[in-house]
Amino acid sequence: MDHSPRKIFAMIDAGMKEEVLKSNTPWYCVSCYYCMVRCPKEIPITDFMYTLKNLAVEAKYYDSSDAPDFSESFIGYVEKYGRSFEMGLATRYHLTHKPLSKFSYGPFALGMLMKNRISLRPERIENIDQLRAILDKAKSLEVV
Amino acid sequence: MRYGYYPGCSLGSTAAPYDVSTKAIAKPLGLELEEIHDWNCCGATEYFSIQKTAAYALVARNLALAADQDGLKQLTAPCSACYLNLRKTDHYMGKYPKIGERTNEALAAGGLSYQPGSLEIRHLLDIVVNDVGLESIAEKVTNPLKGLRLAPYYGCLIVRPTLGDEPVDNPEYPTHLDELLDALGATVVDFPLKAHCCGGHMTQISSDTAYELIRRLLQNAADYEADAIVTICPMCQLNLDAYQSQVNGHFGTSFDLPVLYFTQMIGLALGMQPKELGIGKEIVSASKVLKKIGVETEEAEAKPERKKRDDKSLPMPKV
Numbered sequence: 001m002d003h004s005p006r007k008i009f010a011m012i013d014a015g016m017k018e019e020v021l022k023s024n025t026p027w028y029c030v031s032c033y034y035c036m037v038r039c040p041k042e043i044p045i046t047d048f049m050y051t052l053k054n055l056a057v058e059a060k061y062y063d064s065s066d067a068p069d070f071s072e073s074f075i076g077y078v079e080k081y082g083r084s085f086e087m088g089l090a091t092r093y094h095l096t097h098k099p100l101s102k103f104s105y106g107p108f109a110l111g112m113l114m115k116n117r118i119s120l121r122p123e124r125i126e127n128i129d130q131l132r133a134i135l136d137k138a139k140s141l142e143v144v
Numbered sequence: 145m146r147y148g149y150y151p152g153c154s155l156g157s158t159a160a161p162y163d164v165s166t167k168a169i170a171k172p173l174g175l176e177l178e179e180i181h182d183w184n185c186c187g188a189t190e191y192f193s194i195q196k197t198a199a200y201a202l203v204a205r206n207l208a209l210a211a212d213q214d215g216l217k218q219l220t221a222p223c224s225a226c227y228l229n230l231r232k233t234d235h236y237m238g239k240y241p242k243i244g245e246r247t248n249e250a251l252a253a254g255g256l257s258y259q260p261g262s263l264e265i266r267h268l269l270d271i272v273v274n275d276v277g278l279e280s281i282a283e284k285v286t287n288p289l290k291g292l293r294l295a296p297y298y299g300c301l302i303v304r305p306t307l308g309d310e311p312v313d314n315p316e317y318p319t320h321l322d323e324l325l326d327a328l329g330a331t332v333v334d335f336p337l338k339a340h341c342c343g344g345h346m347t348q349i350s351s352d353t354a355y356e357l358i359r360r361l362l363q364n365a366a367d368y369e370a371d372a373i374v375t376i377c378p379m380c381q382l383n384l385d386a387y388q389s390q391v392n393g394h395f396g397t398s399f400d401l402p403v404l405y406f407t408q409m410i411g412l413a414l415g416m417q418p419k420e421l422g423i424g425k426e427i428v429s430a431s432k433v434l435k436k437i438g439v440e441t442e443e444a445e446a447k448p449e450r451k452k453r454d455d456k457s458l459p460m461p462k463v
Contacts (some may be wrong), residue, residue, distance in 0.1 A: 003379055005263060011445050018166075022343070024271040027349075028150060028350070028353070029235050029298075030189075030341050030343065030344040030345075030346055030357075031189045031300070031301070031344065032176070032300040032340070032341040032344075033301070033304035033315075034300075034304065034306070034316075036304065036305045036306075037305060037306055037315040037316065042151060044305075048307070050192045050196065051196075053193040054193070054194065054195065054196055054387075057193075057194050057195075062294070064348075066349050067193070067349045067350075068193070068194070069343075070345065070349050071190040071193045071195060073189070074188065074190035074191075075187065075190055075194060075236075078185045078187060078202065080258045082184040083153050083156075083184065083185050084187060084188065084327045086151040086157060087160060090348070091349065094348075100359065107389065107390075108386055108390060110399050111386060111389075111427045112158065112386060112427070115425045115426075115427065116160070116263070116425065116445055117157060117158050117159075117369070117425060118157060118158065119156065119157045123156065125182050125183070125333070127182050127183050127254075127388050130205075130254035130256075131184055131254065133254045133409065134201050134202075134205055134250050134251055134252045134253050134254040134256070135201060135202065135250070136253070137201070137249065137250040137252075137253035137254075138195075138197045138198040138200070138201035138202075138247075138250035139195060139197070141196050141197050141246045141249060141250060142195055142196070142197045142198065143246075
């Protein structure tokens, strides 16, 4: 994480738009929401982090982190099938981003396969056309 | 008691035992769970990172389908991320009119609409503890989990954020899972990190970060001499169970803590067989621990026997 969240807020105040959007800080937010329940001013900090991610994606400012591509791969499967697909996601993401890490993930994947906890095929919802129409419309309404 | 049931994607794959055990305990607890027809993924934490309007619309399709299904008023999700996304979308559509309008405009493209507030969205644990009730559950216990030391693990999204309404439990130090496990006859250990993050998707993106978060949780449970960790979330279960050996390798630790779902613990206390509850699919075996309460388990799949090295073959480095 290159800037602490507190510093990110100060940078926003100082108008440092490009530096903020290029920071990997929002991508390290795991959405645990501790900040939101603790903030005495009730600022929805986690939601701010999501907004910063949206803005960074729109501005294509995210070269220092793998996280955006992981998110994009995830939603790629959701848009195609209506359901998430771990096997495809993990394979696609790791092969494109960290091919060597495949080896260290070997035991993990094997264990999950042996316990029958990973589907090898994605599941598609019945009314995928309806979902796609909704998502296409939503994207046309997107205001970051 | 009738509820709309939103299983979410994990319960069809990595968390299949959660789905199996939920369905197994529903009947004895008097819960009628009606699956939402043709539900779609909630987007987890990924869709909101990329595009918010589409992310709300994705979740709202489920809300619209559920509200249309034979007058359902309550919707439950066993997965914490699904639960939060459903609840947050319902709440924000009402709180921020622009989000409500845009989301409904998107839904209209698929011939759907959703009026925020039509559904009460609740986590399965909340329903078990508050609707079924601890006394009623305690009366049904035939095989108390006596002598079993359990660490109740809540993770994040079941207790946070609080979203304006009256929170179900304390957002930083919740206790309703503790009370449930106590009612099942177990010894509930103190677990100070009970509402800390399991690392979520960080196992994929920045594994060092995730391993440290997982290590802290395992260490904390081990410090309080827990026999097992009991979870209410598929992501938490996956990270703590399936990555445990990697965490051990990374830090040179030797944690051996099974991670089970609260629904599995209820089933065992009600005298059900481990197999009916999907027990045996954990990566860290729970067999040894469950013997303490007289439960014999069989592993879902036999582990392959490692071929013994032939003494006559060339010397190979030990792995």
